Each structure stands twice: as structure tokens, then as C-alpha cells.
Amino acid sequence: MEWFTATDYWWSRLVFQRALAVVYLVAFLGAALQFRALIGERGMLPVPRFVAQVPFRRAPSVFQLHYSDRFFAAWAGAGCAVSAALVAGLDSHLPLWGAMVLWLVPWVLYLSIVNVGQTWYGFGWESLLLEVGFLAVFLGNDEAGPPVVVLFLLRWVLFRVEFGAGLIKMRGDACWRKLTCLYYHHETQPMPGPLSCFFHHLPKPLHRAEVAANHVTQLVVPVLLFTPQPIATAAAALMILTQLWLVLSGNFAWLNWLTIVLALSAVAFPGTPPDVPGAPLWYEIVVLAVAAGLVGLSYRPARNMLSRRQVMNRSFDPLHLVNTYGAFGSVSRTRHEVVIEGTADDEPREDADWREYEFKGKPGDPRRWPRQFAPYHLRLDWMMWFAALSPAYAGSWFGGLVERLLENDRDTLRLLRRSPFPPDAPPRFVRARLYRYQYTTWRELRETGAYWQRTYVREYLPATRLATRVELRDP
Template sequence: MDWFAAEGYWLSRLVFQRALAVVYLLAFLGAVRQFRALIGEHGLTPVPRYVARVPFRRAPSLFQWHYSDRFFAAVAWLGAAWSAALLLGLADGLPVWANLLAWLVPWALYLSIVQVGQVWYGFGWESLLCEVGFLAVFLGPADVAPPLLVLVALWWVLFRLEFGAGLIKLRGDRCWRDLTCLYYHHETQPLPNPLSWWFHRLPRWAHRAEAAANHVTQLVVPFLLFAPQPVRTVAAVIVIVTQGWLVLSGNFAWLNVLTMVVATTAAGGGLWGALLPVGPPAGLDDPPAWYVVAVVALAAVLVVLSYWPVRNMLSRGQVMNTSFNPLLLVNTYGAFGSITRVRREVVIEGTSDPEPGPDTVWREYGFRAKPGDVRRRPPQVAPYHLRLDWLMWFAAIAPAYAQPWFPALLAKLRDNDPDVVALLRHNPFPHLPPAHVRARLYRYRFTDRRERRDTGAWWQRTLIGDYRA
């Protein structure tokens, strides 16, 4: 079936599947390490309260039928182990039906987590992983050529991801149109990384060039994904390179990495054959008839579901990172339609003084990645996702983003809750809980070169006042 099979993409599929398994593994391990404090039975926004008010049809999940911290941990650990098995290629030699089931398992498990994750899982890369993971189910095992329709569906994901992000920028903040957004972005992005200070200190012409290149990559290059080879491979390489640039400049969880993973499917086997010492088998089996029918049915469903994201992209009221169905298929994406010019940070402090006064000593809690200590270099954490640190960035933008979890966070810190404290880098009260905690709002900015040389500090901060959520 020449119309069905894309034999030249055998190695592209292999690269994609291995890389996707890595992303799955990171996602499940992150869930294992963070869920108790965030959404556990005694977490900041407990799952049992959520499923009690949200029905299965709106949030399909295993946890709608049963939830306990032990069960959640079992699901997350199973997902991590399963992802590791896929990474090792243990599903490659299975029959087509068994291979499909092998890739269906991590998708179903992670969808179950996302659907009860509430605000902690409300990021575009969560729905992206669910959408891409579902399409991966239909790519088939190593001895069958990958279906062209599924590859086109993945290119359609990449198109929406890039083109949607480009449109939201043009329609959003004026600084994208006058090419000045990157004067601020590297400093005010959610979690700067070790190179963000250096990117921020690039000359302004370089920032303008970055913004212009972004527009070309997101508004022009996506159309080339549907061009004949080798143009499609060139487009894929451009996406991979530009996403790699974003990886170097900031911590965006696995958004950029997963975008690169999807782009690998558009690069022809010739590129991967030149880079990897792996060749396709001598012959590829014909696909079973039921498999062809299933893939064609999938394509038809995706065409229908594409109506809503296309309508959104064409709308003047375009929204970012929205799903139109409970299975998180064929979503709309976008990032940084507006850019904050000033960085604000919520700093949480505690004291052992039972009656705080003017002479009270307040000690600061340290987070794993978000700015706090001005002398600490921003760390590299991506593609791992620190959910509390990300939400603290939103809380600093507006108190509305801090509801309902921030008051619960302060209460947990007053109790020295071990699960919440485990999410932090530094607890100033390791033995006895504080008598009081408070939150204060600061303005942060990167030091300039002279300040950096004279003080050793990466940040300079100025107190704005008390923070109220």
C-alpha cells in the first residue's frame, strides 16, 4: 500500500519513539516526586475534592473511580517503568496490536494524571504530551512501515504549535511587532537558567534579530513542513535549531524538547541515517487490514476535531493552550502573547518569634529554581518541570493566580509539612515549625556587568511591600 506506508521515515519513527519515551519518563517521575504536596489527599489542591465536583465526562481519569496517594504513586511509577521499557525498545518487536496497546498505556496513565492535576497541570506542554502521545499509539512497530497519515497528523501538531504561537504574538503584545520583546523576556521569563543573564545582556540589535527570526520560524517555516523533501527536512531542522536556542536561554519544562521530538518525524530518514549507525530491516511487512482501517478512521476524526483549533487561529480573539475535548486531542497552542516588562517575585519568610515586632528576624524560604537569593545563579532544571516554582511566577504577576493554593501553601509551611517542604531547596526551620510566616513582594532585575563583577550577585531586588493573595 504505497499510499499508506512511508518507508523512508522508518528511522524517523525510531528516533521519535525513543525521544518521546524520555519525555514520558520525565513527566511520570515529576509526578512521583511532587504529587503528594500538590494534589495528594492532604495536598494544596487535593484530588478527592476535585473529582467530587467534576464529572468523568469532563475529566476522564482512572482517579474518578478511586483515589488514594498509594494508588496515584502506583500509577505514576507504572508509567515511569513502562516509559523506560519503551525507551529500551521492548515494544519494537511486538505484533501490531500489541505495539499499539504498549503505547496506549502511558497515554492513558498520563491523561489520567493531567485530568486531575488542576492548576498544576494547566500548561500547554501537558496537553501537547497527551496529544502527541495519542498519535504515537498508531505509529506501529519496527517491522511495519510507519503510516503516512499518522506522520502528517504529527506535522499538523507541529504546525499548530508553531503557527499558533506566531499568530498570538503578532496579535498580542506590541513589542513583538516592533521587535523589542526580547529586551525584557530573558529577565522576566518564568524560570531563568544559567545562561539567561548572558542572553539578557546581548546588544539590542541581537534581541531584535532574535524576535525577527522567531517570526520567520513560527509564521513561515511551518508551511514548509508539508512541502516535498528535502524542503520538509530543512524546515524540521530549522525548528529543532530554534527550539534548541530556547532551551539554552531558559527553563520551559519539556515544551521545547517535545517540540523538537515532534520535528524529528518531519526529517527524512536520510538525515537520521547520516547521523545514526542504524539501518531499516531488509523488508517491512504489509500492515494488517484492520490497522489500515483504524488509521484512516483516526485521520477522519482528526479532520473533524481540527475545526475548533483552526477557527481559533483565524479568530481575532485567539486564545492560547486550550483543549476542545476531554481527551486533549487537536488542541490549540501558543506562548508569551504578552511580555512582562518588570519582574516581580513573591518571597516567603518565617520567624520563630511568637509576637513579631520591628526587631524580629525573618528567615527566607528558598525555592529550587525561582529567583530568591540574589547571589544564587539561576539553575538549569528543564526539561524537568518544577510546578510550584512555575505557579509562584504567576502568583507574582497577579494575586488571582495564587488562588486557592497559596493560602494553603502558607498554612503548610507554618506546620512544616514534610511533603511541601520537600519541594523547596531550603527550609530555614528544619527542626521546629515557625511561629509565623509572611509573603512579601519584590521587584527583581538582573545586575549589570559592573554590579555582577563588584558584588557577585546575579540579581538586584527592591521591596515593593507585603503580598496578599
Template sequence: MEWFTAPDAWLGRLVFQRGLAAVYLIAFLNAALQFRPLAGERGLTPAPDLLRRVPFRRAPSLFHLRYSDRLLGLAAWSGVAVSALLLVGAADRAPLWLFVALWIVPWALYLSIVSIGQGWYGFGWESLLLEAGVLAALLGNERVAPPLPVMILIAWLLFRVEFGAGLIKWRGDRCWRELTCLDHHHETQPLPGPLSRRFHLLPRPLHRMEVLANHVTQLFVPFLLFLPQPVSGTAAAIVVLTQLWLVLSGNFAWLNWVTIVLALALLDWSRLVTPPSDQPDPPLWFLVMVSAMTGWILVLSRHPVRNLLSRRQRMNVSHDPLRLVNSYGAFGSVSRVRQEIEIEGTDDPRPGPDTVWHAYGFRGKPGDVRRRPPQVAPYHLRLDWMMWFAALSPAYGRPWLPLLVERLLEGDRPTLRLLRHNPFPDRPPRWIRARVYRYRFTTRAEHRDTGAHWHREALRDRIPPTTL
């Protein structure tokens, strides 16, 4: 059955599955710690309301049977436990059917969470993790040689991630075609990292080279993934290097890391390590399952192909409720100016021009100008990301931002745990406002003089002083 297997990919399979299990663990931990105040029973956008409106076929989730915050926590911590087992390799020596079942468990649990997570879970890396999780189950364990069709599907997924992102940029903001987007992007991206300011201050010719390298990597290199080794392995190595560059330049949750483990699966590991000689052929039932799933995924792939060919290409859209095949892309447009919403409170009984306001501190997004942007990825700070969107347009924050202010006025503990700093630890403030500021990175001279990483100026109130 040599036509069906790829024995040289055994180490790539191992690296891919272990890496993906680590990302699953982080994703479930993220849900356990953040879902309740964002989308729980008393969350900013309650999941029970969605479950009453949307049928199972549109939002497949185990929580259609019953939702409670306790059950959500049980599902999330169960996902953490199963992901940890997969990470340490406990499933690799299990019977093949049990191995497949163990990989389906985190996929089903996380799909159940994503399907009811609404805007908080509306990011492309959620679908990417789910789609990659199905491929991990189809790869099998050490009891069978890696199936060649699944390795091709991994290349097809990585192709869509990279080529989709490249096309959306080329078709989108003209600064990508003019090679000028990175004059702004390092500063205006959702969550800058510790090195983002240094990237932003690089000479502009280097920014042009960054953009040009991005176009080459995303528009040309992906086609090489389907060629024989060592060409495909070289292309995958280029993807790994460019993704590590993105890891250094900002915080994009686990998008870069899932992309990296996909690329690692396609490296030519046989040049470094000799493959085992005793890799058994897959049993008939596994061959049938892999063949059927491969055919189904290829049929569903007509949707992302149409999307890639369309002049109205869409970013990060799922083409089936189970998220087996999706379209990807990022930053089709780039902001030129960074705006941030600061939430501030006061105990003043009647706020006026002389009122002293104290800001709530978020874990990842800019606030205190002297605080260096932290490294948070691959962990995902969902509220911080959505605050960035809310600063772009009032429409993004309209469903939940006023309720966030109300929760802070109440001193709601689950909501406060999403924040880094609460300036009112003893009792909630009497008044809260949401104010928009313009932020920019300080120059080298400004940083030497003040020690600040940011310069900011107040623009306007998003929500005027509000009290219970």
C-alpha cells in the same frame, strides 16, 4: 500499499518514539514526586474535591473509580516503568497489537493525572505530550512501515505548535511587532536558566534579530512542513535549531523537547541512512484503525483551525476531553518587570521592625540574589511556576497560597520536599509572611563588584505575618 506508507520515515519514527518515551518518563516521575503535596488528598488544591464536582465526561480519569494518594503513586510509578520499557525499545519487537497497547497505557495514565491536576497541570505541554503520545501509538513499530497519514498528522501537530505560538505573539503584545519583547523576556520569563542573564545582556540589535527570527520560524517556516523532501526536512531542521536556542535561554519544562522530537520525525533521514528494504505493509486491522483515527483527528481539527483564524485566539486550550487535538501558543504578552514572592519565617514571638526573617529557598525560581538560575528543564517545577503566576496577580495564588503558608507553619514534610532549602529544619517557625520583591538581572559591573546575579528591592507584603 505504497500510498499508505512512508518507508523513508522509519528512522524518524524511531527517534520520535524513543524521545517521546523519555519525556513521558520525566512527566510520570514529576507526578510521583510532586502530585501529592500539590493536589493529593491533603494537597493545596485536593483532587478528591474536583472528582466530586466534575463528571467523567469533562475530566476523563481512572481516578473517578477511586482516588487515594497511594493509587496516584501506583499510577505514576507504573507510568515510569512502561515509559522506560518504551524508551529502551522493548516494545519494538512485540506483536503490533501489544505495541499499540503499551503506548496507550502511558497516555491513559497521564490523561488520568492531567484531568484532575487542575492549575498545576494547566500548561500547554501537558496536552502536547498526550496528543503526541496518540500519534506514537499510531505509527506502529518495526513490524510495519510508518503510515503516511500519521506522518502528516505529526506535521499538522508541529504546524499548530509553531504557527499558533507565532500568531498569538503577533496578535498580542505590541512589543513582538516592534521587535522589542526580548529586551525584557529573558529577565521576566517564569524560570530563567543559567544562560538567561547572558541572553538578557546581549546588545539590543541582537534582541531585534532574535524576535525577527522567531517570527520567520513560527509564521512562515511551518507551511513548508507539508511540502515534499528535502524542503519539509529543512523546515523541520530550522525548528530544531530554534528550539535548542530556547532550551539554552530558559526553562520551559518539556515544551521544547516534545517540539524537537516532533521535528526530528520529519527530517529527511534517508539522505543519511538507507531505509530497510523489508518493511512489511500494515495488517488490515491496523490500516482501519489508523484511517479511523486520522479521520477523527481531522474532524476535531476544525476547532483549532477556527481558533487560529479568530481574532480572539486562545492559547493552550483543549478542544476535546481526551486531548486528541489542541490549540497551542505561548507568551502572547511579556512582562516588563519581574516580581517574585518570597516566603519568609521567624521564631520571634512578636514580629516587629527589628525582626530577622529567614527565606525559604525554592528549587528553580529566583530567591538568593547570589545564586545562579539553575537548569531544571525538561523537569517541571510546578510550584515554582505557579509562584511566578501568583506574583503577576493575586488571583492566581488566591486558592492555594494561604494554604501553602499554613502547611509550612505546620512543618508539612511533603510540602517541604518541594523546596530546595528549609531555614527551620528542627521545628517550624512561629510566624510566616509572603513578601513581594522586584528583581532584575545585575549589570556586568554589578556582577563584578558583588558576584550577585540579581538585584532586588522589597515592594510590599502579599500575606502579612501569619501564625497558626
């Protein structure tokens, strides 16, 4: 079938595949480096306990069959190796079926991790990576041109990412409709970047223009993805520029980068593609059958997107094949941070020698300038932002974190920037306090060097020792 492939998108497929492989590599690397303290055998939310309670059909994963920290490390390491091979272009040197199998491997590997990752893997970009990664299996290699239906489905994913995010904003917080959300967002977002303070201090009229431009990019431009070239390329390019703006203004793991990767698949790159043979019949049958199944699965995400009760970031099947997305349906007006402190003193008095634990990405020391971590995902730091919103977000894991700090657990301390206690001398008590954080003014920044100013709000967790049960309560 001549219509089945679009050879004009040969370069688009090549760029998309290499960029997607890089995102896979970052995801597996983060899993390998962080899993022991989060979901390992002695982690805050251990995988063995989870799989004992959740059946395979609800969370299909190889770890339902066997789990050990050594096995997980090997699994994540295999993901890194396969991703690196895909970045290097190994799939181009394999027969068509071999390339498809090679692309299927990281999807299967990462699906097994996400489905036992629990709270730590509950972010929308996990499902997005799995959905996009599954479609990449059927894009083929140099032995056939890019299938039109797969290119269409990639645009359908990009449409849902952008249009869904635009709808949730218009239906959610009134500040999006009033064009005022960016008065607060750069200060209250989960993990600010090194330039977030500068974005926050931009003039308010510019903030309003940013919000208006965002609405256009998310509610109008996605429709243009399904128009002929060069309009579709222009729409994708505009989305890429918008995502790069978001990359500069914050740390959103690989969400922005994966959205850019998706947009690249819609760009018609200049240049003459090489001669590509026609697609074999078996390949056409497989691709069309899979596409038909995915179109059928799109019903519930599409219905959710158009519903007045739209929800964000939800999977409708355990394989994460077709999902719904969205972000920041509501925007916090104030920023709160949970600050964890420990003391080696015998009594946890207020005048004891309380020392603060420092995290890698989340705000802590007011004088410490935020760093750029995205696309790398600091999972504990992100969840600490949710914990500050409400103790309900931290009930399942915060107690485990405190216990491991009291033990000077090596794997947990590796997730932090710095522990105030030597490895052989853990604290006797740990407590948590809630502070309000605000950016300093330009003048204060120049005079004091402080990026933040913070104000004590209340006790979050009273002084706790290992014999004490850790329990959080709403104020």
C-alpha cells in the same frame, strides 16, 4: 495500499518514539515526586475534593473511581516503568497490536493525572504531550512502515504549535511587532536558566534580529513542513535549532524538547531502512478511522488559530486529542517575585528574626545562580511566577502552601530547596513580600557576585499563623 506507509521514515519513527518515551518518563517522574504536596490527600488542591465536584465526563480519570496517595504513587510509578520500557525499545519486540497497546498505556496513565491535576497541570505542554502521545499509538513498529497519515498529523501538530505561537505574538503585545520584546523577556520569563542573564545583556540590535528570526521560524517555516523533501527536513532542522536556542535561554519544562521531538518526525534521516512487510488491513482501517476523527476535531483549534480572538493553550475535548497552543502573547516589562519568610519569634514585628524560604528554580537569594531544570517541571516554582503577576492566580492554593509551611509539612518542604527551620521546630508566623528583581550589570556581577538586585515593592501577605485565615487581595 502501497501509499499507506512511508518506509523512508523508518529511522524518523524510531528516533521520534525513543525521544517521546524519554519525555513521558520525565513527566511521570515529576508527577511521582511532587504529587503529595500539590494534589495528594493532604495537598494544596486535593484530588478527592476535586473529583467530588467535577463529573467524570468533564475530567475522565481513573481517580474519579478511586483515589489514595498510595494508588497515585503506584499509577505514576507504572508510567515510569512503561516509559522506560519504551525507551529501551520493548515495543519493537512485540506484535504490531501489542506495540499499539503498549503505547496506549502511558497515554491513558498520564491522561488520568492531567485531568485531576487542576492548576498544577494547566500548562500547554501537558495537552501537547497527550496529543502527541495519542498519535504515537498509531505509528506502529517494525512490522509495518510508518503510516503517511500519522506522519502528516504529527506535522499538523507541529504546525499548530509554531504557527499558533507566531500568530498570538503578532496579535498580542506590540513589542513583538516592534521587535523589542527580547529587551525584557529573558529577565521576566517564568524561570530563568543559568545563561538567561547573558542572553538579556546581548546588544539590542541582536535582540531585534532574534525577534525577526522568530517570526520567520513561526510564521513562514511551518508551511514548509508540508512540502517535498529535502525542504521539509530543512524546515524541521531550522525549528530544532530555534528550540535549542530557547533551551539555552530558559527553563520551559519539556515544551521545547517535545517540539524538537515533533520536528524529528519530519526529518528524513539518511540510511537504508530494513525490509518492512506491508501493513495488515485491520491496521490500515484503524489508522484511517482515527485520522478521520482527528481531522474532524481539528476544526475548532484551526478556527481559534485564525480568529482575531485567538486564545492560547486550550483543549477542546476532555481527552486532549486536538488542542490549541501558543506562548507569550504578552511580555512583562518588570519582574516581580513573591518572597516567603517565616519567624519563630512570639511577635511578628518588623525587627523579628525573619528567615527566607528558598525555592529550587525560582529566583530568591540574589547571589544564587539559576540552574537548568528543564525538561523537568518544577510546578510550584512556575506557579509562584504567576502568583507574582497577580494574587488572582494564587487564590486557590497559596493559603494551603502557607498553612503547610507553618506545619513544616514534610512533603511540601521537599518541593523547596531549603527551609530555614529545623523539622521539629516550625515557624510561628509566615509572611510574603513582593520584590522587583533585575539582573545585575556585568560590573556588578564581577564585583559583588550577585546575579540579581532586588527592591522591596509591597506586602503580599501579612504575617500569618495557623489560627489565621489566609486571604490574598489585590493591592
